[in-house]
Amino acid sequence: MLLVALFVLTSLVTTGRALSCTKxxxxxxxxxxxxxxxxxxxNQCSTTHIEVITQNGTSTNIFRSxxxxIQCNRTGSSTFPGGSLRMAxxxxxxGSxxxxxxxxxxxxxxxxxxKSCSQCLSINSEQCTPDSSMLCTGNETNCMRLARTDIGYQTSALAFQGCATESICKLTSQVFKTSGITTTYNYICNGASLGLHHGALMPLIVFALLLKLLL
Known part of the structure; x- marks a missing residue:
């Protein structure tokens, strides 16, 4: 009987500590x-504000959950071929x-x-294959691959690679389940390379080797 009472009390305490947030x-x-x-x-109650610009236009989403x-109170951006992403x-x-x-x-x-990063963009797909590189600007000093999926009564996808701020890279992933749709963002990042394309870098390498031989 004592064990049952302790279990009920523990459950009440645990429930009382649960943070309830708008979804x-x-x-x-x-x-x-x-x-x-x-x-x-x-976890904390959060509001996530995301804007994505592609060739199809601008989409803005607000998620409360x-x-x-470690994801709280962050802002960041990413630039990819013909578009950009901003998040806060x-x-x-x-409670509540x-x-x-x-x-x-x-x-x-x-x-x-x-800095420079490989670049690609694919709409309605979770993957894209980079075929060129882009020069990074501002505080976007990381290379990022993002895949977004919407699964539910509506299905869509977006994938891109480009330059990104370190703050976005630290998000790793986000999952929002609201209104019959599960929206997932997956972020995979690594450090950007020096901002020289292979075509521009090769002559410098050849010149350095010739100079070394002559000296």
Whole structure:
């Protein structure tokens, strides 16, 4: 009997500590509302603001749910062939709190930073094959491969490779389950190479070898 009482008490305490957050998504209403979800440990209530620009136009999404602490309060960007991605995440830790809609970072239009990355873009596919490289700008000093999928009553996909900020690379992955659709973002990053294309680099290598022989 004592063990049963302890189990019930423990369950009540655990339930009382669960963080309840709003769960919704919208591409038109920035102040989306919906049901609630209990977050796992080491999570906070979050609002994720994502903008993706491709040849098909601009799409903006707001996701309210739970995010791990390491993903909270981040902003970042990525540039890929003919498009870009901007993201911002805000968080709060009070029960049933509603984080403000975070402001997206400025467009990355600053000077080249001397780094380069392989580039590709594929719409309606989870994979793309790079066939060239691009020069990175601003604080986008990492190379990133992103795959986004929407699975549910609507299905779509997007894949690209290009330059990205370190802050986006640290997200690793995000999963949003709202309104009958599961949206997944997977980020795979590595350091960018020096901003010289192979065609420009080869003559320098040949010149250095000839100079070494002459000396």
């Amino acid at each position: 919704c998504s919208s591409s038109t209403n920035p102040n989306c509302t919906g049901g609630t979800v209990n977050c796992p440990d080491e 739970c995010s791990s602490v 995440i805000s968080c709060c830790i009070n 709190c509603s984080p403000y809609i975070p402001i997206l970072p400025q467009y990355n239009t600053t000077a080249q930073n001397g």
